[in-house]
Amino acid sequence: MAKAAELESRAFITGNEVVARAALAAGADCMFGYPITPQNEIMHHWRRLAPQQGRLFMQTEDELSAGFATIGAVIGGKACFSATAGPGTVLFQEPLSMAEMMRLPVVVVVQQRGGPSTATVIYSQQELNLVCFGGNGEGLRLVYSTGSHQELYDYTIKAFHMAWRYRFPTFVLGDGYQAKMREPLQLYDPAERGFGPIPKEPIFGSVRGEGEKPLLHLRNSFSVEEELSEVLGRHLEDYARAAPELVEHEFLGGAGGELLVVAHGIVGRAARQAVRELRAAGRRVNFFRPITLRPFPEEALRQALEMSGGAVLVAESAQGQLGKLVRLAAAEWGRPRYRTLYRPGVGITAEDIAAEIEEAILA
Amino acid sequence: MRPWKIVAAGEGGQGIQALAETLALAAYRAGLQSLYIPNFGIEQRGGVSLAFVQISPAPIGSPKFLRADLVAALSPRALRRSGQYLGPETFLLYDNSLIDAPQISDEVVGLQSYDTIAPEAFAERSSYRDRRPAVEAPSRCLVAVAASDLARQRLHPRVFNMIILGAIVEITGAVTLEQVKEALEEKLDRRFKKDPRLREHNFAALELGAAAVKEKATAQA
Amino acid sequence: MSELSMPRCWNRESKPHRFCPGCGHGLVLKALGLAIDELGLEERVVFACDIGCSLLAWDFFTFPCLQTHHGRTIPVMVGLKRARPELVAVAYMGDGGGYAIGLQHLVSAALRDDPITAVLVNNTVYAMTGGQMAPTTLLGQKTETTPFGRDEAETGRPFKGPETLSAVAHPQAYLARGTVAQVLRLKNELKRGLERQLQGHFAFIEALSTCPTNWRTNAAATWAFLEQDMSSFYRPGEVAVMAGKED
Ligand SMILES: Cc1ncc(C[n+]2csc(CCOP(=O)(O)OP(=O)(O)O)c2C)c(N)n1
Ligand code: SF4
Ligand SMILES: [Mg+2]
Numbered sequence: 041m042a043k044a045a046e047l048e049s050r051a052f053i054t055g056n057e058v059v060a061r062a063a064l065a066a067g068a069d070c071m072f073g074y075p076i077t078p079q080n081e082i083m084h085h086w087r088r089l090a091p092q093q094g095r096l097f098m099q100t101e102d103e104l105s106a107g108f109a110t111i112g113a114v115i116g117g118k119a120c121f122s123a124t125a126g127p128g129t130v131l132f133q134e135p136l137s138m139a140e141m142m143r144l145p146v147v148v149v150v151q152q153r154g155g156p157s158t159a160t161v162i163y164s165q166q167e168l169n170l171v172c173f174g175g176n177g178e179g180l181r182l183v184y185s186t187g188s189h190q191e192l193y194d195y196t197i198k199a200f201h202m203a204w205r206y207r208f209p210t211f212v213l214g215d216g217y218q219a220k221m222r223e224p225l226q227l228y229d230p231a232e233r234g235f236g237p238i239p240k241e242p243i244f245g246s247v248r249g250e251g252e253k254p255l256l257h258l259r260n261s262f263s264v265e266e267e268l269s270e271v272l273g274r275h276l277e278d279y280a281r282a283a284p285e286l287v288e289h290e291f292l293g294g295a296g297g298e299l300l301v302v303a304h305g306i307v308g309r310a311a312r313q314a315v316r317e318l319r320a321a322g323r324r325v326n327f328f329r330p331i332t333l334r335p336f337p338e339e340a341l342r343q344a345l346e347m348s349g350g351a352v353l354v355a356e357s358a359q360g361q362l363g364k365l366v367r368l369a370a371a372e373w374g375r376p377r378y379r380t381l382y383r384p385g386v387g388i389t390a391e392d393i394a395a396e397i398e399e400a401i402l403a
Numbered sequence: 404m405r406p407w408k409i410v411a412a413g414e415g416g417q418g419i420q421a422l423a424e425t426l427a428l429a430a431y432r433a434g435l436q437s438l439y440i441p442n443f444g445i446e447q448r449g450g451v452s453l454a455f456v457q458i459s460p461a462p463i464g465s466p467k468f469l470r471a472d473l474v475a476a477l478s479p480r481a482l483r484r485s486g487q488y489l490g491p492e493t494f495l496l497y498d499n500s501l502i503d504a505p506q507i508s509d510e511v512v513g514l515q516s517y518d519t520i521a522p523e524a525f526a527e528r529s530s531y532r533d534r535r536p537a538v539e540a541p542s543r544c545l546v547a548v549a550a551s552d553l554a555r556q557r558l559h560p561r562v563f564n565m566i567i568l569g570a571i572v573e574i575t576g577a578v579t580l581e582q583v584k585e586a587l588e589e590k591l592d593r594r595f596k597k598d599p600r601l602r603e604h605n606f607a608a609l610e611l612g613a614a615a616v617k618e619k620a621t622a623q624a
Numbered sequence: 625m626s627e628l629s630m631p632r633c634w635n636r637e638s639k640p641h642r643f644c645p646g647c648g649h650g651l652v653l654k655a656l657g658l659a660i661d662e663l664g665l666e667e668r669v670v671f672a673c674d675i676g677c678s679l680l681a682w683d684f685f686t687f688p689c690l691q692t693h694h695g696r697t698i699p700v701m702v703g704l705k706r707a708r709p710e711l712v713a714v715a716y717m718g719d720g721g722g723y724a725i726g727l728q729h730l731v732s733a734a735l736r737d738d739p740i741t742a743v744l745v746n747n748t749v750y751a752m753t754g755g756q757m758a759p760t761t762l763l764g765q766k767t768e769t770t771p772f773g774r775d776e777a778e779t780g781r782p783f784k785g786p787e788t789l790s791a792v793a794h795p796q797a798y799l800a801r802g803t804v805a806q807v808l809r810l811k812n813e814l815k816r817g818l819e820r821q822l823q824g825h826f827a828f829i830e831a832l833s834t835c836p837t838n839w840r841t842n843a844a845a846t847w848a849f850l851e852q853d854m855s856s857f858y859r860p861g862e863v864a865v866m867a868g869k870e871d
Pocket of ligand 3: 750
């Protein structure tokens with residue numbers, strides 16, 4: 041492992057390099073990948089840096105192979121990840137459903153690009169549905185949506201730890217902008233911030249919960265419905281129990297607000313800037329950003345709604361994928377008044393959001 | 404200092420991305436908040452290359468923006484493409500050389516070399532057609548520098564982008580020429596060591612660009 | 625007019641084309657266009673391109689052209705051909721699309737002797753995504769994911785497509801490797817490949833091609849790599865079908 045002194049430094053690099061460095065710092069053992077823009081440079085940087093530290097890289101023949109090879113290495117007890125985007129995220133759903141069923145701590149970094157299909161290689165927030173609920177299952181996944189290079193670094197490291205601690209496949213959800221832009225961040229040795237080694241172990245022989253036998257037989261097919269229901273029921277219970285420990289969000293504002301702006305990832309950053317400027321000008325606008333999209337910080341959102349008089353503006357570079365999560369969470373609160381700024385596959389600036397807020401407040 | 408939102412646009416091969424990245428790096432090294440993002444997408448050769456840079460004492464929001472404080476548009480096509488970022492207060496820096504910027508011809512076989520970028524990572528979308536009319540900017544914000552001529556006649560065609568960078572530094576004052584030089588030292592360390600003339604050319608180009616803007620300013624005053 | 629002027633079936637509105645200067649894709653598509661012209665097939669051809677630099681050809685011809693997904697061009701054309709046997713189906717792809725992510729489709733189409741003409745551009749890299757290793761990358765060749773040169777111990781040996789397919793293809797299938805260094809010969813190979821489809825059989829033509837952008841080569845080095853390095857490992861010519869010979 042690199043010396044702490046080497047790790048403890050500021051850097052001005054692209055988001056893709058941030059991810060590769062974070063995975064190295066976290067102590068990840070291997071990466072399996074298949075080229076796709078805009079994540080390619082994660083692979084390129086890992087391929088150049090990792091072998092010097094005895095870590096592995098393998099370019100597979102496609103994303104199915106990358107996903108399943110990651111699963112294989114994880115079963116072997118290695119902290120292992122992949123990175124992909126767009127149509128690659130689609131292909132990853134098959135291995136990820138297996139990881140979900142078998143509770144395998146696979147880590148995947150997704151740099152969203154425009155969809156559907158090959159669309160653009162540039163940017164979007166259209167892969168939220170896929171990373172949260174893409175498989176033929178219940179979405180037993182942990183999804184971090186980052187909004188800055190610092191968060192890309194922090195949450196890539198955290199992803200390995202949480203994946204292994206809770207045994208759910210874990211995503212770091214970035215996008216093409218975050219992948220390709222450069223901005224400053226603080227690199228550090230995770231050990232200095234309370235992250236010990238990744239709690240990894242060979243899956244065979246590991247003990248999952250209290251009173252459980254060591255795992256020797258892993259399966260994903262069941263002969264009767266009740267059998268599946270029993271296993272899945274346990275996973276769902278685990279997920280529900282873990283959710284309060286997993287959820288994370290950011291809130292800016294206070295009680296007596298007139299409007300709550302909700303956005304995630306890089307759009308959250310535009311929204312935060314707009315809200316900050318308007319608040320400085322005396323406007324009572326609040327800001328809420330889910331950091332975990334799965335599980336969703338529902339309780340925190342309801343509190344934020346309460347402080348904002350039940351008026352919401354959802355902004356995202358997709359046609360309501362975040363919007364749906366917000367509506368679901370808000371349903372228990374009552375009936376908020378919604379406004380939306382949906383721009384599927386297109387960037388949203390702070391100016392765009394500020395204009396929308398002005399309109400919402402005037403309306 | 405005031406925050407600066409800057410768009411640089413030019414032909415593929417003019418060194419637009421290197422210019423933008425160097426500027427952003429210099430600002431970062433000066434302890435400022437700084438963000439650089441290229442425009443990329445599926446593209447053929449000879450498309451317009453676009454870069455966005457923001458420099459600010461305060462945290463920076465979205466990586467792209469609607470209005471720029473300064474647009475450096477380095478070919479007629481680049482001006483058309485970046486016109487949307489111009490507002491009434493935007494500085495427009497352009498190249499008024501007598502010789503046109505090189506446009507890559509499809510007929511040329513095998514001329515490209517190291518700074519060509521693979522299609523998926525390249526500038527803008529190929530099907531993009533900007534139907535907006537050519538822009539008109541208020542003249543007090545117009546800054547012309549004959550960067551292409553200066554580069555060719557005084558230094559080397561390849562340092563064209565550093566002349567423009569020198570001009571941007573002079574217009575904005577967001578960073579100093581010294582800070583840009585240090586950023587170049589960091590970025591081009593190995594190449595400077597191999598060929599010290601490269602350093603001389605780049606540094607001279609920065610000075611030349613800055614001086615050209617200063618001259619204009621005194622002439623106008 | 626020389627025989628190498630613009631083929632009739634090229635869509636003039638999409639020219640000049642979008643490939644980099646010095647790219648071999650344009651030459652392969654020229655040979656393909658000439659072959660289609662000479663066989664008088666414009667009215668019957670449907671062309672599909674993969675995702676890769678081949679996608680830049682989505683409006684290349686006057687006949688219908690379709691972009692598919694990365695690696696999925698062959699199954700799309702197999703489906704189209706089953707639905708509309710009177711059409712002439714051309715599946716156009718890169719070596720990443722055909723030999724990595726879509727290899728099972730290529731092998732299966734050859735096994736089933738699907739009557740389509742598959743054309744694969746071998747430029748030894750994943751060009752569109754910025755020059756990563758492809759199954760065809762030569763040993764020792766530097767790419768973004770083999771930055772110190774392709775190492776056999778780590779990544780295995782380069783893939784020889786037509787030779788591999790010869791073990792599974794139908795005895796009447798057509799297998800060949802052409803090169804953009806010999807466009808007229810490549811045109812003739814493509815013609816034979818189209819004719820074989822008309823006779824109801826599978827045809828596969830690999831074309832050795834150039835990618836100066838990702839190879840980072842000037843004109844001379846580009847052609848030297850094509851004509852020496854590539855051509856000595858990947859021998860141009862028709863490849864005999866071995867399958868079925870044993871019985
Ligand atoms: C499922 C999926 N994975 C990855 C990609 C990204 N991708 C686009 S083109 C390409 C490789 C192209 O290489 P090749 O097929 O050799 O064609 P070339 O560009 O070299 O002509 C890849 C991996 C994609 N579009 N879809
Ligand atoms: S990147 Fe290579 S294969 Fe793609 S268009 Fe350019 S030269 Fe051709
Ligand atoms: Mg290729």
